Amino acid sequence: MSEANPIVECVPNFSEGADSRKVEAIVSAMRVDGVHLLDWSLDPDHNRSVVTIAGPPSAVIESAVRGAGKAAELIDLTVQQGVHPRIGAADVIPFVPISGIKLDQCALLARQAGMEIWRRFGVPVYFYEAAASRPDRSNLEDVRKGQFEGLRDVVRKDSSRRPDVGGPTLHATAGASAVGARKFLVAYNIFLNTSDVAIARAIAKDIRASAGGLKGVKALGVLVHGRAQLTMNITDFEVTPISRVHARVTALAARHKTALAEGEIIGLVPNAACEHNSDWMGQLGHFDPATKILERRLENPLPWPNGAR
Incomplete structure (x- = not known):
């Protein structure tokens, strides 16, 4: 595939792995012309689902944003539990270069997606890894420190933990999303x-x-x-x-x-x-x-x- 037809992958992780109907609705909402669905799986033990999509950059952004919106509608973190760390209904949304595109370009895609998630659904966003706007947010573990419950409380007191886009508080039930760019994981x-x-x-x-x-x-x-x-x-x-x-x-x-x-x-x-x-x-x-x-x-x-x- 040439640089004239770049292909980017996105691997959103959602904080629901027990209710297959909710996960199927989220995945269905991500259907956008030109975007290929490569994989989706539910993990009830970690109460988490992972979706893998790929396609042209603009279409993949739209697909990921729609998925985040549907997750915010269906997942309530105040009653959600699982062994996997999480801060949001759409917990992490990484963009990954596949062909004809570089990591720094994927970071720009992540920034666009994050702005849209906040604009459309009122879910604040943290940028991480290659898309991070601050060095202390390069590592996802640092962004997710305290998980939803801890972060929800600390952002009210500590301005340094507030989201990069939106906020300053988290969404009441959908938390926040970490949107980033990285190599293949x-x-x-x-x-x-x-x-x-x-x-x-x-x-x-x-x-x-x-x-x-x-x-x-x-x-x-x-x-x-x-x-x-x-x-x-x-x-x-x-x-x-x-x-x-x-x-x-x-x-x-x-x-x-x-x-x-x-x-x-x-x-x-x-x-x-x-x-x-x-x-x-x-x-x-x-x-x-x-x-x-x-x-x-x-x-x-x-x-x-x-x-x-």
Whole structure:
């Protein structure tokens, strides 16, 4: 694809993973001519859904903004709970360069989308990573510190935590959205053969970049259906291949007298990140290359759902 026909990806994360009707309505609202639906999934354990779309920049912006608006209509964070950190109904909306477009251009798209989300729906916005307007908002973890409940209270007292667009307070039920631009991120989870979540948290602390671990790795230890899980975002698989993450987790698990069970990829993974015949790919459950590898899904996108609520 040439620069005359740029393709951008967007991966909105919504704070609803239990009610399939709501998620289907959100995804359906995102249907815009020219935009391909590549993946959408519900995670009831984390109470979160992830949608992946791709297409021309202006159409993708419109699709993402519509999704944020429908999420604000259907998701009430005052009654929503989940183990995954969140500050908004449409929690994070990252724009990712695919072809014919650069990261700094995606940052401009993020700024446009953020302004529209506030203008149309009254949901304030924080800009993060490559779209950040302040250095202290480059890291999503810093933006989401305190989650919805904590941020809702602190913005009333601390002007430094107020949104970049809109506000100064959060939307009463939809919170705020973090809109950004980043490189391709691989969302990778590993279950451990233990119910001791303290082990998962200890391993997460050892491997996450912010604690001096592996570069470009964000990690949390959580309990899912009574099993300890490492939930990770690998933000630069070229610098830190997934096989290196897997090897490090394997060694740390052994140190804690446990082992790895199965792994899972949330959303899509680019072919360049796949290491065929590797240990980590061998432990993936239900991994279908035709539906999970980005390049293949671009050639054969999903049909849009017709959900309405």
